[in-house]
Amino acid sequence: MHRRNLLKSVAALPLLALGRSPPARSTAAATPLRRVRPGDSAWPSAADWQKLNDAVGGALLPVQALCSACESDRGGAACKDVLGNIHNPFYIGDQPAGTQVSGWLDAWTPAPSAFALKARNSADVAAAVNFARERRLRLVVKGGAHSYQGTSNAPDSLLVLGHDPGALRRCLP
DSSP states (O other): OOHHHHHHHHHHHHHHHTTSOOOOOOSSOOOOOOOOOTTSTTSOOHHHHHHHHHHTTTOEEEOOOTTHHHHHOTTSHHHHHHHHHTTOHHHHHHSTTOOSSSOOTTTOOOOOOSEEEEOOSHHHHHHHHHHHHHHTOEEEEEOSSOOTTSTTOOTTEEEEEOSOTTHHHHHOO
């Protein structure tokens, strides 16, 4: 078959469908899942977050943007700590809001999760997954590796930290 004939045949396929009746659709159209965000009436209350924190033994923490300490006090110790370690990939990986890059041009912008859960065992992970599913929250996982596409954080999400940040450093001489 010649390429020109193949292209003509492929181009004609949509025209063949015009003579047919449209496929039957289900009467119960699937509604897309809409994730809840802060400010929505369905966003978990402080009591809900506290209940999750109690269930995971205090392993839940609010997440702040990596350089938020510099916004409030540019000369403070917390800001100096961030700026002094910003080129250290181990430091960045240990921070719940840390990402390896600051985003690709017009592709994504790093934005911290609302809360992070430092999972110590599978029960903590299950509690986080159930909490997010029941409340329609976005759930993201940061497992200790690089995330150049920004998949290990998302705004207004519950972040599960599934790694021991100090484990690698303890193995190094």
